[in-house]
Amino acid sequence: MEFYAPESVRCMYVHWPFCPYKCHFCPFVALASHDQFMGQYHRALLSEIEQYASRSTSETAARTPLETIYFGGGTPSTYPNELLQETITTVRRLFGIANGAEITLEVNPGTVMPGQLAFWKSLGITRLSIGVQSLNDKVLKGLNRHQSARDVLPLLTQASEFFESLSVDLIVGLPGVDADEWRSMIHQIVQWPIQHISVYFLTVHEDTPLYFKVKKQEVTLTPDDDLVDLYTWTRHILVEHGFEQYEISNFAKPGHQSRHNKVYWQRKPYKAFGLGACSFDGTIRTQNEKNLMRYLQAAEKKGSVQASWETLTRQQIHLEKVMLGLRQSTGVICKDILDGLTADEHRQITDRIASLMHAGLIKDVDGYLILTSEGISVENGIASHLSL
Template sequence: MHERDHRKPTVNKSATGPLALYVHWPFCVSKCPYCDFNSHVREQVDLVAWQAALLADMAHEAALTPGRKLSSIFFGGGTPSLMPPALVETLIAAAERLWGFEENTEITLEANPSSVEAANFHDLAEAGVNRVSLGLQSLDDQTLEFLGRAHDVEEGLAALDTAQQAFDRVSFDLIYARPGQSLEDWQKELDRALSFGTGHLSLYQLTIEPGTRFETLVRTGKLVPADDDHCADLFELNRSIMTAAGLPAYEISNHAKPGQESRHNLTYWRYEDYVGIGPGAHGRRLDSATERHKKPENFLSAVERNGNGLKVEQALSPETRAMEALMMGLRLAEGVDLDALAEKTGLAAAQMVDQKSVNHLSGLGLLDAAGGRLTISPRGMPLLDALLPKIIADI
């Protein structure tokens, strides 16, 4: 631990800047075998109770962040497209009343591409949602079945068409590095995905997360993941195809036309303040970390008992904030401005990064450290998880 006498005073300029708001809706129709998100299947959901709880949780956060406006709202899950549009409208109106909106506030909702949920898209747009993120996941029916998705390709593309009619901005997700997936197959799928003309695509490598059904299948030898070299080749293919199509990677897994980047997710990656409400939601505000109770029933009980769903509220040290900011920011093509981070945390750059490792990795062409900005190179980005422990100082 470094002596505090060597630090600059900590300055939190974000204390008066705009905020992002995350709202977690934890319910799903079924649990996907690769998913480790906080999602739950329930036969019935008491919408009156949930509306009251989310409004109370929101009001608690607003009272702690006076004078700040929202730059974005993100409804995540779970499956927030299962929320009645009237509930979404109520939450958006409450957020605007409690904080106020920045100009052109981005309001995103994650949606499953089923015909039932797509039927609500126009009503959700009327409720105030102006951006939707669709979980298509694949353009192959056999793969969708493997991934445990309830929709097929035809239904998913119909939902995409409805979304493009209803919302100003549309993004969708695809999962790659599936077992048996060749470079040729993936290239064809990407070419087809680009033909739909959305301004944003999220391309996620299939990872085997602890506690999922896929992890059990791998452990018992019934599922063999793609090897690292093949995953790297697929990643490079993503970069070349998407860049050529005018949707370069602005984050390790996210590609967008200029101006179509997710404002909300950039708040996370740039380590700016955001508040999270709903079961299991995390937040970073006023140099503190917050976490809500994860199980839906426990969250409701906490709100009834305390007026909010908080499970953890903990002040973060400058060292922890620097580490988190680097871990998030180095995912971005723009990298991290070390001088700005030093001003925000009160730590000198030498206290945040291992300069010897930075010099070595820079010489290998895996990162760039010019002008006080640290950026992972295109060559280094597939190795990001291995590079981070080398780059970030032992603080």
């Protein structure tokens, strides 16, 4: 089943998988020591984009200007200038890019060449998302992430001359970063010239080097209760400094929420290109080939680079609506999650909503179910409690 291109797809993701190192906690489709394939990969990516445009079901679908484009990775700041320019030019020619579109590029500190910020700006990029994670070089190095805290602030200061929207990613719970150090980092970061902060909990993904270190007890993880306390403290400090929490992990100054990520959370369609990239057409999720050689060969032969697809079951759709909806500060429309349920299911979910409200974990605001402060730290449990 190939991805169907609904006319409403106005969001594009482009995956650049190359990284200068492979972090021990990384679950993404990311390749270190493969830079020799950058040119070939770029051509394959363009071929995938061009084939998609030519397959689009109608002239309108192919010509719906894009509202958001997100270059993620991997480390897209290592995308060679002239190649990135060619990709953006191709996308603009084939689909059009709306005036005021949000175009984000993920950047790792230490990978930005002189003059590159101005160049990215000239391409129409509007927003940089900078992978800071921690300011403790030793901890990062221990996780095979070779970046220096000294690079971060100069990069942000220079970038703020070119971009009005700068975001930083942080990871709470990195082994070796204690609560005092985390608090002092947050106090520094809120002074930086940034408009958006994403705070993610460290997740130990199976088969990553970190997973094996934890298994061998070479690394001790912060207990969950301590993490929840740190997260709650962080929320308060960020809000005090003018960052509104609009999603469990995301905080933004007014006008700087990520429009692209909101498309994912609102379950709107998006089309993704590149190695391992996942697309969603509103019903079906597809995923591209994750093996570089197979991806390159398929794209070069102008064949399909898609490796799998899945039609979501009604249970999966229900859980996604609840989970993604509750993560957002706007909540989930209660009617939306009750519509289409059998009488039994309806009664069951309504009872559970009532008990969660009684426990003070969610509240009903004009028909929207919203997590309370107490509910935010146990969102996963609440969402699974409301699953079918």
